[in-house]
Amino acid sequence: xxxxxKSYKAKKVITIGVVSELTGLSERQIRYYEERQLIFPDRSxxxxxxxxxxxxxxxxxxxxxMEDGVRTFEIRQEMKKKPDQEKLxxxxxxxxxxxxxxxxxxxxx
Amino acid sequence: xxxxxKSYKAKKVITIGVVSELTGLSERQIRYYEERQLIFPDRSxxxxxxxxxxxxxxxxxxxxxMEDGVRTFEIRQEMKKKPDQEKLxxxxxxxxxxxxxxxxxxxxx
DNA sequence: CGTGTAAGGAATTCTGACACG
DNA sequence: CGTGTAAGGAATTCTGACACG
Numbered sequence: 605x606x607x608x609x610k611s612y613k614a615k616k617v618i619t620i621g622v623v624s625e626l627t628g629l630s631e632r633q634i635r636y637y638e639e640r641q642l643i644f645p646d647r648s649x650x651x652x653x654x655x656x657x658x659x660x661x662x663x664x665x666x667x668x669x670m671e672d673g674v675r676t677f678e679i680r681q682e683m684k685k686k687p688d689q690e691k692l693x694x695x696x697x698x699x700x701x702x703x704x705x706x707x708x709x710x711x712x713x
Numbered sequence: 714x715x716x717x718x719k720s721y722k723a724k725k726v727i728t729i730g731v732v733s734e735l736t737g738l739s740e741r742q743i744r745y746y747e748e749r750q751l752i753f754p755d756r757s758x759x760x761x762x763x764x765x766x767x768x769x770x771x772x773x774x775x776x777x778x779m780e781d782g783v784r785t786f787e788i789r790q791e792m793k794k795k796p797d798q799e800k801l802x803x804x805x806x807x808x809x810x811x812x813x814x815x816x817x818x819x820x821x822x
Numbered sequence: 823c824g825t826g827t828a829a830g831g832a833a834t835t836c837t838g839a840c841a842c843g
Numbered sequence: 844c845g846t847g848t849a850a851g852g853a854a855t856t857c858t859g860a861c862a863c864g
Contacts, residue, residue, distance in 0.1 A: 630847080651853090
């Protein structure tokens with residue numbers, strides 16, 4: 605992956621309407637998750653929100669957790685522990701990852 | 714680079730306003746280059762144009778050529794000869810495989 | 823040829839708030 | 844808590860056209 609290609613994932617260029625289409629979440633939900641500090645879109649000069657592909661993936665992850673009844677507060681805690689999902693997936697064996705983070709999720713239910 | 718990451722470049726999610734900011738081209742110019750068949754954005758359900766990062770790069774390339782006095786029809790001719798620089802780079806690495814099976818399209822939607 | 827602009831309509835986004843619970 | 848919605852304003856996007864040349 606070149607530097608240029610890497611930046612595609614982090615560059616914030618997607619408007620909220622498109623993010624809504626991509627994630628299936630309502631704009632209301634997307635804005636609320638921002639209010640709860642789960643995502644951090646940029647703002648264009650005119651003030652409209654701009655999201656990256658990385659943000660879209662984070663939102664889909666959030667959507668899955670919400671379905672499982674996880675609260676926004678808990679999701680935020682979780683994200684502090686694993687700041688970069690992608691790096692972890694690459695460097696950790698899935699078993700190790702579950703051993704460390706998976707159990708907590710299961711125990712809550 | 715994973716399949717998912719590759720798709721970032723081809724996925725059409727950027728509105729014309731953002732493309733204008735990224736390329737420095739006016740919306741008028743961007744629409745005109747489409748009219749001249751130099752770029753091919755998707756359309757959202759409501760009819761707004763959606764561009765990919767690949768389109769943005771193509772537009773910057775077009776902008777450079779226009780500065781050099783190249784006409785749109787000449788640019789189009791040129792593009793037919795080299796359909797996609799990035800795809801070429803990729804296919805050169807894969808060598809014989811592409812020679813035999815052709816370039817695979819990115820999975821989208 | 824390539825691009826600016828005014829025109830009018832339709833769709834988007836934003837914020838703060840009320841509602842349910 | 845999480846999300847829907849009505850509200851009003853501001854900014855966006857679209858198309859077809861006139862202009863210059």
